[in-house]
Amino acid sequence: MRHTADAVRVLLVVADQQEARFSAVTVATEGDAAEDSTPPQEGGSAPHRRVRHRSATVVDQNAEDFDTTAADALRRTSPDLVVLAGEVQGRATLRSRMPDPLSVPLVETDRGGVTDSRARHVLDEELLQLATRHAQHKQRDDASRFHEAQGHRNTVQGSDQVLEAAESGALDMLFREAGTAARQEARILGAAARSGAGFALVPHGTGLAGGVAGILRFSPGG
Known part of the structure; x- marks a missing residue:
């Protein structure tokens, strides 16, 4: 139970030329959770956090079944966060075709990509930052929930x-x-x-x- 509490499930959608790449990603702390739950610096990645890519589906951005692919990816991944990555025009196309409204936060980034190992590394670093900020925000919300119940x-x-x-x-x-x-x-x-x-x-x-x-x-x- 505790080992998954700080894990952030991400649906990563990358605009790559005319294609959209859907990836199920988990950003989680490795090792013992009590040991590794040291609070991260604001805006920084938590100690020992790792990005794990589990699966990927590629579809044409203008394909008729794009909406179905997006809905299926959301259902399978059950994400805490959706991240749109890639160049500006491609992200705009993806954003316009994603289900609306989404039940989880959506953020965008132009850092990194999937074209080569360096681009993938930069994108993973960005995912670490985004997921860490999301986890910090959730922890603060959960603390507020507890304090409200205390009242x-x-x-x-x-x-x-x-x-x-x-x-x-x-x-x-x-x-x-x-x-x-x-x-x-x-x-x-x-x-x-x-x-x-x-x-x-x-x-x-x-x-x-x-x-x-x-x-x-x-x-x-x-």
Whole structure:
């Protein structure tokens, strides 16, 4: 559960001459998540983040089935972020043919491409930057969500209370603070997964007691 919390799924769409290349990309932290969740510098890539290209589909930008290809790619990838890359005119064509509205953010870049290894490397570096900013924004949003629930006295903090809530099925959303290691973390993660609770990272410095907290479905005490 924790190993995928900071992963960002990207649908990369590159305008390459008259073609559009759809790629499913994951930007994720390698290694142990508690160890590698050190907060990145603002605007920089997080330590040990890697770009993984999983699959690619190429279609003519003006093809009649472009809309279907785009919709299929969105459904298969279930992205957190859509990135349009390539030269300006090509991106404009792609943008005009993408489903509207999109349920996820769309950003554009003119850095890098797919023509050679150097262009691909530059594009990967740009994806790292874009995905890192997206992950940072999501962490801040999740922290705000937790603080809002605190105002309704619908939260727990600390390993013992969170574990009790998870084991009773009362835990709706589990929060872990980046850059911390919670006591009994393995038991908490296992119980949360079995109960169907969601999982989110919040920024380092949020101040969760013991580095872990949760929003409740109901009071564990009944």
